[in-house]
Amino acid sequence: MAWIYYQKAFNRVPHRWIIKSLESVWINNKFISFTNKVMSYWRTGMRLHTENKLIEIEDIKIQCGIFQRNSLSPLLFCICLITLTEQLNRLNTG
Numbered sequence: 001m002a003w004i005y006y007q008k009a010f011n012r013v014p015h016r017w018i019i020k021s022l023e024s025v026w027i028n029n030k031f032i033s034f035t036n037k038v039m040s041y042w043r044t045g046m047r048l049h050t051e052n053k054l055i056e057i058e059d060i061k062i063q064c065g066i067f068q069r070n071s072l073s074p075l076l077f078c079i080c081l082i083t084l085t086e087q088l089n090r091l092n093t094g
Helices: 015-024 029-040 072-091
Strands: 047-049 054-056
Touching: 015 029, 015 072
Parallel strands: none
Antiparallel strands: 047 054
């Protein structure tokens, strides 16, 4: 039996899995290339406001996870789950 643990699941999807999943459901190659390119630009930063000053760190490249707060994110996540489900079914484990 297989279990899928969904807590913070959006944060744990490897980018290579997103691309593999898009390829496996026959998404247009232009969209796959676009998604791959966009993911290479995903960054985050941190700021700490103290009483006396602002401390900032340089941007950190996001290497895993699906960028949230846009309409494409849930769709990408569902496509990744489709691919995972298909592989589990092929292995006859769930």
